[in-house]
Amino acid sequence: MTIALRTLLDRSVKKMGKGMNPVVKASALEMVERAYTEGIAVQISAGHRSMEEQAELYGRGRAYSYNGKNYSNVAKSIVTNAKPGQSYHNYGLAIDFFIVSDDGKRAIWTVDSKWQRVAAIGKDLGFKWGGDWSSFKDYPHLEMTGGLSFTQLQAGKEPHLPFKLEKMEMPKTCKGDSLVISIQKTLNSRYKTNIEGDGDYGPETRSALIKGLQTELNQQYNKKLVVDGKWGPKTKSATVALKKGAAGNITWILQAALYMKGFNPGALDGDFGGNTESALFQYQKASKISADNIAGQETWNDLLA
Ligand SMILES: [Zn+2]
Structure with missing residues (x-):
């Protein structure tokens, strides 16, 4: 691989944004790191999403525009069924990932063995995977809910999450940094x-x-x-x-x-x-x-x- 691990981690941190639950964030980065050691370049594409961002996303594919004569769909398809407050992303408890090419320049969205492997690493770290859902499969999606419902989270309840990074080795900075x-x-x-x-x-x-x-x-x-x-x-x-x-x-x-x-x-x-x-x-x-x-x-x- 020519893409550096640090680049994948930095990009992922940026995409997750502020407001992430620290266990979810650390576990997501650990997943990127473990996949990297197995020769898989993966990046986190989304993390925390505010209520406003969720509303905008929910509106996609549902929004109509009026050109003076008739109404038409702005977007072709619906992106999410989750209204604001009904996604674990809104509480910093979910992430989305995708595979990147070995040079880090292209996003690869094929759900193949590499993709499955990353999901397995994620599950090993305590995430639930959207690819296991029976109704609507959300392959990029991983979440930790701590067993809490949206209502409980909205009421301000804090999830108690498993932290499974015992084996994590400390990275070291290298000379010339x-x-x-x-x-x-x-x-x-x-x-x-x-x-x-x-x-x-x-x-x-x-x-x-x-x-x-x-x-x-x-x-x-x-x-x-x-x-x-x-x-x-x-x-x-x-x-x-x-x-x-x-x-x-x-x-x-x-x-x-x-x-x-x-x-x-x-x-x-x-x-x-x-x-x-x-x-x-x-x-x-x-x-x-x-x-x-x-x-x-x-x-x-x-x-x-
Ligand atoms: Zn998601």
């Missing part, structure tokens, strides 16, 4: 460190991240840490817990540390948003620490020790 180089440059200028901007995440860069964190904790929280770039119990207990909505240099350090471990928080902008939360969640699951979407002592220790 341009984002790592930019992290190294920022560390050097912001914290007066002197690391080589080689894009390689090694002990030097990790130590610079710790120095950065120690500096910020001293400045922002009046901690009296020795800024030595070494991880120890004092630094660990001085860390602050970060969650969605946090912003600033410490959040940036968290994002950089996650990225170095191979979990992409989206933009390294110092804003703890949905992408950072999802990267954190995936990291916590993969490292078998409590996946609570909060970067607390346990997470900091795991990232930097």
